[in-house]
Amino acid sequence: MGKRGSVLSQIQSFDAYAKTLDDFRVKTYYGAILTIISAILICILLWSEYIDYRTPEMKPQLVVDKSRKQRLEININITFPHVPCYLLSVDVMDIAGETQNDLAHDIYKTRLDSDGNEIHVEKTEELGDQAKGINKVLNDTNIAHNETYCGSCYGGELPESGCCNTCEEVREAYIKKGWSFSETDTIEQCLKEGWKEKVSQQSKEGCNVAGSVRVNKVAGNFHLAPGKSFQQNNIHLHDLQPFLNDGVKHDFTHEIHHLSFGPKVQGVVNPLDGIGRSVSQGHYMFQYFVKVVSTQFHYLNKTTIDTNQYSVTQYERDLTGKDTSGHVHTHHGGLPGVFFNYDISPMLIINREERKSFTHFLTGVCAIVGGIFTVAGILDGFIYNAEKTLKRKIELGKHL
Numbered sequence: 130m131g132k133r134g135s136v137l138s139q140i141q142s143f144d145a146y147a148k149t150l151d152d153f154r155v156k157t158y159y160g161a162i163l164t165i166i167s168a169i170l171i172c173i174l175l176w177s178e179y180i181d182y183r184t185p186e187m188k189p190q191l192v193v194d195k196s197r198k199q200r201l202e203i204n205i206n207i208t209f210p211h212v213p214c215y216l217l218s219v220d221v222m223d224i225a226g227e228t229q230n231d232l233a234h235d236i237y238k239t240r241l242d243s244d245g246n247e248i249h250v251e252k253t254e255e256l257g258d259q260a261k262g263i264n265k266v267l268n269d270t271n272i273a274h275n276e277t278y279c280g281s282c283y284g285g286e287l288p289e290s291g292c293c294n295t296c297e298e299v300r301e302a303y304i305k306k307g308w309s310f311s312e313t314d315t316i317e318q319c320l321k322e323g324w325k326e327k328v329s330q331q332s333k334e335g336c337n338v339a340g341s342v343r344v345n346k347v348a349g350n351f352h353l354a355p356g357k358s359f360q361q362n363n364i365h366l367h368d369l370q371p372f373l374n375d376g377v378k379h380d381f382t383h384e385i386h387h388l389s390f391g392p393k394v395q396g397v398v399n400p401l402d403g404i405g406r407s408v409s410q411g412h413y414m415f416q417y418f419v420k421v422v423s424t425q426f427h428y429l430n431k432t433t434i435d436t437n438q439y440s441v442t443q444y445e446r447d448l449t450g451k452d453t454s455g456h457v458h459t460h461h462g463g464l465p466g467v468f469f470n471y472d473i474s475p476m477l478i479i480n481r482e483e484r485k486s487f488t489h490f491l492t493g494v495c496a497i498v499g500g501i502f503t504v505a506g507i508l509d510g511f512i513y514n515a516e517k518t519l520k521r522k523i524e525l526g527k528h529l
């Protein structure tokens with residue numbers, strides 16, 4: 130052996146796992162039980178550690194949003210039980226100066242009867258055609274006019290054709306001039322079309338507005354308000370006359386089934402979904418102030434989804450005030466309706482899906498195995514010693 134043997138014996142002295150001689154080992158029944166319990170525990174913990182390792186995690190990260198020239202998609206589905214579709218207009222305005230009046234871009238209005246059941250589905254026409262959009266409901270019987278017919282506009286703003294051949298055209302002409310369109314008895318076109326009858330037929334209906342609209346990604350406002358909207362001297366106005374004075378009580382009780390910005394992603398909760406507000410008077414304004422936060426999702430399979438989350442504060446105001454004579458008059462100059470004021474947050478949340486590292490998993494495995502064996506060893510030693518002491522005491526007792 131000589132020198133080599135002495136080197137080996139020197140290395141041996143580093144052995145942290147010094148073995149005891151087998152002869153001195155004692156096997157006990159509780160040792161066996163502890164071993165089985167430890168094995169089961171190890172299996173369970175290893176399995177849960179493995180599941181944890183295999184489950185990807187969403188790691189959020191907050192950065193300043195550096196994207197440019199984006200459009201924001203607003204998805205909406207909202208029901209008004211007490212406002213008929215022909216009275217409701219959907220308008221979008223933003224601080225960039227873009228307005229979309231009486232929106233018809235992929236927005237569907239569905240007439241609801243007084244019990245809330247659907248009556249008739251109508252896709253309002255494209256934006257360029259907005260003039261005829263919503264009121265197609267009212268004009269479903271086309272009056273055949275001969276080629277030479279040219280109806281009077283009764284002093285309203287003349288359309289390009291110079292004629293108002295339908296009641297709707299007269300209505301447009303009136304609205305453009307800033308006149309209220311409520312006295313239809315004197316208008317020949319409306320009498321012929323039975324406008325008044327249709328209006329009174331539909332006035333007790335409700336309306337569901339659903340669809341999506343794309344807007345500039347800047348702060349803005351979209352609202353659902355009564356009456357046809359129009360632009361006069363750069364002021365956005367609504368013809369409230371039919372809403373307030375048509376003999377039927379309308380109000381802006383509403384239920385928001387859905388409101389989201391951008392595509393739907395699992396895990397994003399929209400705080401306004403399923404929210405409903407009820408009110409019994411017409412002159413009432415609901416406002417929702419919405420902060421939109423851009424959110425990106427990067428998944429392990431390399432797909433990326435750009436969407437938005439939002440937070441909301443709610444505000445409502447009674448627009449009527451009763452003076453001493455009991456007459457209802459309006460004050461503070463507000464418009465009844467439901468308003469969504471949205472604002473874009475400058476921050477971007479990036480949610481990155483990540484798998485845990487393998488070394489982390491390995492560390493976990495070692496910790497579980499080692500930990501359980503150590504704890505079981507301590508327990509075993511404790512029981513062994515206790516048993517020995519007990520036995521010795523019993524022996525002593527016998528000898529006495």
Ligand SMILES: *[C@@H]1O[C@H](CO)[C@@H](O)[C@H](O)[C@H]1NC(C)=O
Pocket residue numbers: 206207339340386
């Ligand atoms: C709007 O929401 C209602 C109620 O949840 C639902 O029945 C309807 O299908 C939705 N409309 C659209 C266009 O998604």
